[in-house]
Amino acid sequence: QVTLRESGPALVKPTQTLTLTCTFSGFSLSTSGMCVNWIRQPPGKALEWLARIDWDDDKYYTTSLKTRLTISKDTSKNQVVLTMTNMDPVDTATYYCARQPGIAAVGGEFDYWGQGTLVTVSS
């Protein structure tokens, strides 16, 4: 049974750094082809992809936020961590992590999602 769960602060102040943890079970990020992604969704708006980390530790980021994002993994703990620096009220959103069981060349779909965590940026 595959599960993912996001955790982190519900409220951060402008200019602070956000650290979110995705803790998963039911699969291994050591498996060839396996990836974990972070996606966010501002209230009432569309989904926005943020970052991806692969089984071989390759990392990819959305261009618009590349300078602010860092993704990492701890395979032994089954965790993926996303940090976002210099938070702003426009970063207020629900943040999701999702499993991607194969590279884009074979589909690249997200088959399991966490429940999401709402992060509000306000002073």
Add this chain to the structure above:
Amino acid sequence: SYELTQPPSVSVSPGQTASITCSGHKLGDKYACWYQQKPGQSPVLVIYQNSKRPSGIPERFSGSNSGNTATLTISGTQAMDEADYYCQAWDSSTCVFGTGTKVTVL
């Protein structure tokens, strides 16, 4: 940057067919997938690799992808299908989501 465009809304009567389009440059050369998202819930994968249904997704959901357009079709739409739908594809190493379509079952 690559963009995927969807109609903001689609209305359908119960039992009828709803079609949701997703347009992007040479989208047919990529794999497209679709997610359903109900209010307050996480997205759920309903179509992957253009036309495949994950286990547990009803047969009334189908997909196609050709040219510049991917299409999600809901046949015999039910009230429970009322939700937001998003397409998604990869452009090189960047994931792109569509703008989203709200399906209303009248």
